[in-house]
Amino acid sequence: MTMKIFLPDSKGVKTAYQLSGKYTPAKSLPPNPARIVYSAAHVTADPFSPTAPSGAAAIDWQATMAFRHHLAGLGLGIAEAMDTAQRGMGLDWPNALELIKRTRSELPEARVVNGCGTDHLNPENARIIDDVVRAYMEQVEAIQAVGARIILMASRALVRVAKGPEDYKKVYARVLAGCDQPVVLHWLGSAFDPALHGYWGAENFESALETVLDIIENNRTKIDGIKISLLDKEKEIIMRRRLPHGVKMYTGDDFNYPELIAGDNQGYSHALLGIFDPIAPLAATAVTRLGEGDTKGFHALLDPTVPLARLMFEAPTQYYKTGVVFLAWLNGFQNHFIMLNGAQSMRPLPYFTNIFCHADQCGLLQKPDLAVQRMRSLLALYGAD
Numbered sequence: 001m002t003m004k005i006f007l008p009d010s011k012g013v014k015t016a017y018q019l020s021g022k023y024t025p026a027k028s029l030p031p032n033p034a035r036i037v038y039s040a041a042h043v044t045a046d047p048f049s050p051t052a053p054s055g056a057a058a059i060d061w062q063a064t065m066a067f068r069h070h071l072a073g074l075g076l077g078i079a080e081a082m083d084t085a086q087r088g089m090g091l092d093w094p095n096a097l098e099l100i101k102r103t104r105s106e107l108p109e110a111r112v113v114n115g116c117g118t119d120h121l122n123p124e125n126a127r128i129i130d131d132v133v134r135a136y137m138e139q140v141e142a143i144q145a146v147g148a149r150i151i152l153m154a155s156r157a158l159v160r161v162a163k164g165p166e167d168y169k170k171v172y173a174r175v176l177a178g179c180d181q182p183v184v185l186h187w188l189g190s191a192f193d194p195a196l197h198g199y200w201g202a203e204n205f206e207s208a209l210e211t212v213l214d215i216i217e218n219n220r221t222k223i224d225g226i227k228i229s230l231l232d233k234e235k236e237i238i239m240r241r242r243l244p245h246g247v248k249m250y251t252g253d254d255f256n257y258p259e260l261i262a263g264d265n266q267g268y269s270h271a272l273l274g275i276f277d278p279i280a281p282l283a284a285t286a287v288t289r290l291g292e293g294d295t296k297g298f299h300a301l302l303d304p305t306v307p308l309a310r311l312m313f314e315a316p317t318q319y320y321k322t323g324v325v326f327l328a329w330l331n332g333f334q335n336h337f338i339m340l341n342g343a344q345s346m347r348p349l350p351y352f353t354n355i356f357c358h359a360d361q362c363g364l365l366q367k368p369d370l371a372v373q374r375m376r377s378l379l380a381l382y383g384a385d
Contacts, residue, residue, distance in 0.1 A: 005372050007353045008384045019372070022363035024301065026281035027288045029075030034291030035261055035268065036248070037283060038077035038113060039276035040084035041068055042324050043091060043099065044334045053342035057086075057095040061102065063334045068103055068110075070333070074284040076276065077111035078103060079151060083192060084274040085115075086321055087153070090340030093120035097142055104148045113184050113272070114143050117153035123195070126157035129167050136175040144180050151184040151227065151272075152176075156195045165201035165211040172215045182224035184250060184272070187212060189230040191317040205235055213242060220244055227252045227272045231313070233260055240267055254313045254320070258302040261287070262295060274320060275309040278327040279364060308358035311351070319346040323355050327364065330356065330371040337378070349382050 006014040029037065044067070049058030071078055080103050081087055081096040091099075100114045118126075118135035126132055132155055143150055152175065162168055176183065187208075190197040200208035216223055225248030228236050233256035240249040251260040251269035260269040276283045286301040312323035322343050329337040337344050356365075356375050365371040379385045 003368055003372050005375060007356070007375075008349070008379070010350045012384065014384070017357060019360050019365070019368055020363070021368070022361070023366065023368075024282060024285060024363040026074055027285040028073065029284050029288055030291065031075075033075070033287055035287050036077065036111070036250070036270040037276065037287050038079040038111070038250070038270075038272040039071050039280055039283070040079040040082045040272065040274045041071060042277055042321060042328060043085045043340065044325075044328075045338050045340050047336045047338040053090075053340070057091050057340050059095060059099075059340075060334070064099070065102055065106055067328065067333050068107060071277075071280055072107050072110040074280055075288075076280055076284055077113070078107070079113055079115070079272050081115040082151070082153070082274075083115075083188070083318075084277055084321060084324060086340045086343065087115055087117070088119045088156070088193070089318065089321070090343060093139065097139075100143055100148055101146050104146050112149065113151040114148045115153050116140055116143050116150045116183075118155040118157045119153075121157050123157040123160045126161045129158070129161055129171050132158045132161060132171055133174050136171070137178055140175065140178055149181055149183070150179060151186055152179075153186050154188045154193070154196050154199055156193070159196060159199060162201055165207070165214075168199075168201050168211055169215055169218070173219060176219045176222040179222055182222055184224050185212070185216070185226040186252075187226060187228045187230065188252075191231055191315070192229055193318060205230075205232075209235075209239055209242075212239075216247055217244060220247065223247055225250050225270065229253065231255050231317070236260060236269065237264075240269060254309045255306070257309070258286075258299055258306065261302075262290065262298060274324065275305070275312065277324050278312070278359075279305050279308070279362070281366075282362065282364065305362050305364075308355065308362055308364075311354055311358060314351075319343065322347045323351065326352055326355060327359055330359070330374050331364075331366045332370050337374075349378075349384065352378060 044060040044063035046058040121135035202208040227250040229252030250272040289297040
């Protein structure tokens with residue numbers, strides 16, 4: 001019997017919602033998939049910690065690591081200690097490094113890239129670009145000390161001190177020279193982090209693009225690829241077509257990922273996506289089908305998830321992590337809906353009810369009875385049970 005739940009609209013009026021009963025069994029990615037796929041993974045907070053949400057991160061390590069085993073079991077790569085893990089929005093550098101070390105230790109064979117930035121340096125304390133270089137290198141050396149690979153995250157401190165594109169080129173050249181394996185660069189748009197407005201020393205895409213391409217061209221042996229998170233497919237395609245041979249494009253476009261991963265007659269994007277945390281089973285199955293030549297099957301699985309992703313990443317986009325963790329809770333990956341920095345409070349109730357419905361319609365509620373029970377408990381918290 002299909003379950004029913006009464007969900008309130010934005011005015012509190014309740015309507016019966018009948019669950020679809022859909023569920024798509026996951027198919028793990030093969031060892032050499034058609035696309036390299038990284039899921040940027042969330043962290044689970046420790047709800048019993050006496051630490052205030054605004055204080056140092058308190059992590060439930062068991063639940064956090066269990067989710068990474070889940071992703072690796074699907075054959076997905078893991079983008080560790082990134083913004084999906086609330087890096088810079090609750091996850092500090094000491095805990096990020098601990099997370100990187102644990103993932104490296106527990107999943108040594110998994111494909112993993114690890115966020116490396118300057119977040120332990122308060123941007124207000126940065127005076128010159130040497131300060132930024134030192135901060136980057138402190139994290140580079142710590143991550144490389146455990147034999148882990150790097151994704152070079154954008155720096156809020158660099159935005160503060162750089163006087164123009166040449167400063168970005170100098171910083172990246174010096175940091176990349178100290179990397180012992182090719183890294184993934186990260187171009188994170190201001191929709192995800194307003195403090196990164198004007199990154200690469202330019203206000204417009206065209207000028208910023210030329211700077212990034214110069215950095216890549218001048219440091220080609222040090223760069224595996226670049227992840228772009230601009231939520232603009234045309235900009236990603238423009239850059240993808242200009243990348244030097246052998247340098248990969250990793251889409252970070254959580255609005256247009258099926259089209260970008262499928263590609264066109266001039267190329268395609270690999271994936272490094274926050275949305276591939278909550279939709280991991282469908283992502284693994286879809287990319288497997290793409291590798292089998294079933295492009296139609298790929299789109300049939302991923303295209304219906306786009307409305308969910310657009311809802312989850314709607315403005316203010318930096319709070320998309322709330323939706324990611326909400327679905328992890330509904331699906332039983334954690335026993336509570338408490339987040340680092342109290343981020344569970346950063347979205348309104350209609351956001352959660354809509355995510356619940358979209359996830360159901362995509363077949364992403366793995367345990368519908370549990371999801372309904374937990375949704376009802378959330379409604380009760382809001383006085384809407």
